[in-house]
Amino acid sequence: MSPAAPETIPAAHPHAAYLALRTPIDAAIRRVLDSGWYILGREVDAFEREFATWVGAAHAVGVANGTDAVELALRAVGVGTGDEVIAPAHTATATIAAIEHAGAIPVLVDIEADTFGLDPEKLRATIAARRPAGRLRAVVVVHLYGHPAALDAIVPIVRDAGLALVEDCAQAHGARWQGRGAGTFGDASAFSFYPTKNLGALGDGGAVVTDDAATAGRLRSLREYGWRERFRSETPGVNSRLDEIQAAILRVKLKALEADNTRRRTIAARYTAALTGAGRAAPRVRDGAVHAFHQFAVLHPRRDAWRSALLERGVGAAVLYPHAIHEQPAYAGRVRIGEGGVATSERVCREVLCLPVYPQLSDEQVQRVVDALR
Numbered sequence: 112m113s114p115a116a117p118e119t120i121p122a123a124h125p126h127a128a129y130l131a132l133r134t135p136i137d138a139a140i141r142r143v144l145d146s147g148w149y150i151l152g153r154e155v156d157a158f159e160r161e162f163a164t165w166v167g168a169a170h171a172v173g174v175a176n177g178t179d180a181v182e183l184a185l186r187a188v189g190v191g192t193g194d195e196v197i198a199p200a201h202t203a204t205a206t207i208a209a210i211e212h213a214g215a216i217p218v219l220v221d222i223e224a225d226t227f228g229l230d231p232e233k234l235r236a237t238i239a240a241r242r243p244a245g246r247l248r249a250v251v252v253v254h255l256y257g258h259p260a261a262l263d264a265i266v267p268i269v270r271d272a273g274l275a276l277v278e279d280c281a282q283a284h285g286a287r288w289q290g291r292g293a294g295t296f297g298d299a300s301a302f303s304f305y306p307t308k309n310l311g312a313l314g315d316g317g318a319v320v321t322d323d324a325a326t327a328g329r330l331r332s333l334r335e336y337g338w339r340e341r342f343r344s345e346t347p348g349v350n351s352r353l354d355e356i357q358a359a360i361l362r363v364k365l366k367a368l369e370a371d372n373t374r375r376r377t378i379a380a381r382y383t384a385a386l387t388g389a390g391r392a393a394p395r396v397r398d399g400a401v402h403a404f405h406q407f408a409v410l411h412p413r414r415d416a417w418r419s420a421l422l423e424r425g426v427g428a429a430v431l432y433p434h435a436i437h438e439q440p441a442y443a444g445r446v447r448i449g450e451g452g453v454a455t456s457e458r459v460c461r462e463v464l465c466l467p468v469y470p471q472l473s474d475e476q477v478q479r480v481v482d483a484l485r
């Protein structure tokens with residue numbers, strides 16, 4: 112009898128993340144169940160303080176998911192109906208959906224092929240072309256796959272134009288740029304705690320961080336019907352609250368996040384060495400950047416064949432995202448395209464493949480991926 116083939120390594124594995132911390136997570140859930148308080152309570156308050164400190168921001172406001180976090184961040188910095196908001200053409204659809212939920216019109220700008228962040232020169236050209244019309248209000252910079260976007264170039268471009276800056280950090284918990292944490296550059300910055308994220312809940316969750324107390328106050332109001340005081344709405348808000356169980360789970364997982372991110376970087380270094388050794392390009396980490404390696408994203412001209420070959424060797428790999436925003440039926444012909452077009456975003460969607468890089472991979476699994484890459 113031949114030995115059983117090893118199981119395919121999944122591209123993501125949130126159950127393994129739960130099992131790694133099962134005892135303290137179960138205790139945290141039990142604590143909430145026994146407390147009798149389930150929405151916006153002591154766990155959320157404590158998590159907001161702990162997460163703000165971890166990011167390096169003054170305030171964190173828990174919300175229901177990352178999409179709401181982007182929407183409410185935009186609304187809290189003054190984006191409203193009919194405003195234009197720039198965002199990358201290669202990102203999670205959620206980024207663009209959130210802009211529209213805020214009543215605004217997305218303007219898609221191309222990305223850099225090597226770091227997957229907004230292309231600063233195309234951003235500058237798009238702002239110059241659209242600013243005179245007066246509808247442009249904000250830029251959403253996405254630190255896609257965990258690599259910080261070119262903030263040293265982007266921040267002054269956005270500031271000089273008098274626009275608001277929102278960071279979409281849904282994939283960038285722990286990414287750093289020139290010594291500062293992702294999420295500390297924007298007027299407000301959005302995080303997702305979707306279960307597969309570097310900091311993942313066991314359900315939906317999100318947060319917005321900001322240094323500005325007034326912005327934090329607007330966020331707290333917006334997330335709960337626009338209330339300033341109970342039952343008195345000052346602005347039309349939404350229901351986007353973080354629940355106590357998710358906050359309690361996130362508090363447990365936050366304690367492990369630094370070690371988890373270190374493990375991601377160790378695994379990424381192994382893959383990088385294997386790819387480089389095989390004469391292939393590995394993900395670029397720009398000087399001054401600390402990559403959070405939410406994904407280990409590699410471009411390959413025959414991506415689908417490469418993906419199949421890896422699967423034959425027991426390695427599951429994911430395509431995030433196969434279609435640029437403007438190529439999807441919901442947005443085609445409707446969203447606006449920035450200066451210089453979005454050809455790089457389109458190519459990246461055809462060529463990108465994400466290898467499993469979550470911290471619960473065993474050394475044996477990492478070695479299997481390395482062998483497959485070779």
Ligand SMILES: Cc1ncc(COP(=O)(O)O)c(C=O)c1O
Nearest residue numbers: 176177178203205206281303305
């Ligand atoms: C870049 C980006 N922005 C926003 C989101 C939205 O987060 P959520 O799924 O929690 O709504 C995600 C997650 O899917 C994301 O990857």
